[in-house]
Amino acid sequence: MEHARTLAPVIDVPWRTARQAALADRAAEVLAANWRGRHTVPAARLYPHQWSWDSAFIAIGLAHVAQHRAQLELATLLGAQWPDGRIPHIVFDPDTPADAYFPGPRFWGPGAPAAHVRLGRATSGIVQPPVHARAAWEVFRLAPDRDAAAGFLRRAYEPLCRWHDYLLTRRDLGGGGLAAIVHPWESGMDNSPAWDAALAGLKSDEGGAQASPMRRDLHHVGAAQRPGDDDYAAYIALAAAYRDRGYADGTPADHGFAVEDPLFNGLLADSEEALAQIAAVVGADPAPHLARAHRVGAALAARLYDPAAGMFFARDLRAGGLVASWSAAGLGALISPGLPGEVTDRVAAQVVGRRFGPPPARRPRTGWLLPSADRTAAEFDPQRYWRGPSWANLTWVVRRGLLRAGRTGAADGLARGLLRTVEHAGFHEYFDPETGEGAGTPDFSWTAALTLDLLAWRPSDPRQ
Numbered sequence: 001m002e003h004a005r006t007l008a009p010v011i012d013v014p015w016r017t018a019r020q021a022a023l024a025d026r027a028a029e030v031l032a033a034n035w036r037g038r039h040t041v042p043a044a045r046l047y048p049h050q051w052s053w054d055s056a057f058i059a060i061g062l063a064h065v066a067q068h069r070a071q072l073e074l075a076t077l078l079g080a081q082w083p084d085g086r087i088p089h090i091v092f093d094p095d096t097p098a099d100a101y102f103p104g105p106r107f108w109g110p111g112a113p114a115a116h117v118r119l120g121r122a123t124s125g126i127v128q129p130p131v132h133a134r135a136a137w138e139v140f141r142l143a144p145d146r147d148a149a150a151g152f153l154r155r156a157y158e159p160l161c162r163w164h165d166y167l168l169t170r171r172d173l174g175g176g177g178l179a180a181i182v183h184p185w186e187s188g189m190d191n192s193p194a195w196d197a198a199l200a201g202l203k204s205d206e207g208g209a210q211a212s213p214m215r216r217d218l219h220h221v222g223a224a225q226r227p228g229d230d231d232y233a234a235y236i237a238l239a240a241a242y243r244d245r246g247y248a249d250g251t252p253a254d255h256g257f258a259v260e261d262p263l264f265n266g267l268l269a270d271s272e273e274a275l276a277q278i279a280a281v282v283g284a285d286p287a288p289h290l291a292r293a294h295r296v297g298a299a300l301a302a303r304l305y306d307p308a309a310g311m312f313f314a315r316d317l318r319a320g321g322l323v324a325s326w327s328a329a330g331l332g333a334l335i336s337p338g339l340p341g342e343v344t345d346r347v348a349a350q351v352v353g354r355r356f357g358p359p360p361a362r363r364p365r366t367g368w369l370l371p372s373a374d375r376t377a378a379e380f381d382p383q384r385y386w387r388g389p390s391w392a393n394l395t396w397v398v399r400r401g402l403l404r405a406g407r408t409g410a411a412d413g414l415a416r417g418l419l420r421t422v423e424h425a426g427f428h429e430y431f432d433p434e435t436g437e438g439a440g441t442p443d444f445s446w447t448a449a450l451t452l453d454l455l456a457w458r459p460s461d462p463r464q
């Protein structure tokens, strides 16, 4: 069955309506079309390789329709892990022409020892948010045959531990118990307004003019919905500098960008908690993982929470201090275990507040869509990439954070808004939060995958 173009749900979801079942079938079709034999591409033309956090979200969706593929998706990614423990943000598909995506395998290669490529596949050298242990746990949890799936967990456990070790040792550039990111692409929210100040000195017309002809993204998506050439100038300069230092992590002063991000670290804490759940199945000790998850949660509250604002912000390790830019990344930190109750309450209130909550006047007919950036800020742009549009993965993360905080009404509102939107607009990469209009590439894998996951959930679900 799993070799067919169309994937049939293997999970029995008896409460599902005929409309929801039709939506699930369409989502499964997107995942089937984007499957490449050992991994799923985020989108056929715009992103023709394997991406790290995409694969984690995709595996969660695949677990609802094709358990074997869900396991293989994560196993392929883990097979590209570097000896130092990092999981690269892109694993390049050798069957895809090298110039189909920029920056392609040749850009990242020099400076990275060939030994990094266990699978025989080239990789990038930066990372993305660590959703993988949570995804592995979800794949196991949804397996029709848990005894068989336990073998998958046993194989994944040690690489996942090494991944978190890398992040909490070599990447603890600030020394406060959080992982730092050294490139905006590592946040997954590439051109978030939160990075504007840090990138200002790296943007140049000259660098933009050089990057412009190499860009492939603009062949597939309109320029008004993508980052600018000047943003690409900064991305390329940072990645090239890191590559030329042999991807050595060093100290904040060694980087042109060094930031502690609340979404990245919230996901790390949540995934560390998933490692505790995994440990219990594979015969390891869950206690150190639980303790570490709570330590990351405590560090989040101590280092990235601003009590005056009642919000999490990124910390710029080079400039020093919090970056007072209201991003949905700050809401994403709610997914972390170990946050003080008062912090959780205040940040959960921001989700439904004027910056991110349902717009009072121009409510889209599809319902509430969570903007990725503060809709009241001057930089808000409802269709440009991470500067305002609503994304399925952020919605999924914040929704889980709300469930942790006991805010089930708001959590359900987020799920309903996204599901209604994809039903009308399709599985777009992102959506205009004010109109529900689809933007970016169509048939985007994590939108389809997380639709499957949201459709399968119901309030009595024991997951949270």
Ligand code: 9WN
Residues within 6 Å of the ligand: 042, 047, 051, 052, 053, 054, 089, 185, 188, 189, 190, 217
């Ligand atoms: C750079 C694949 C990735 C996502 C990121 C998203 C976008 C890449 C790009 O696409 O980034 O990694 O080329 O713009 O920002 O979150 O993982 O879907």
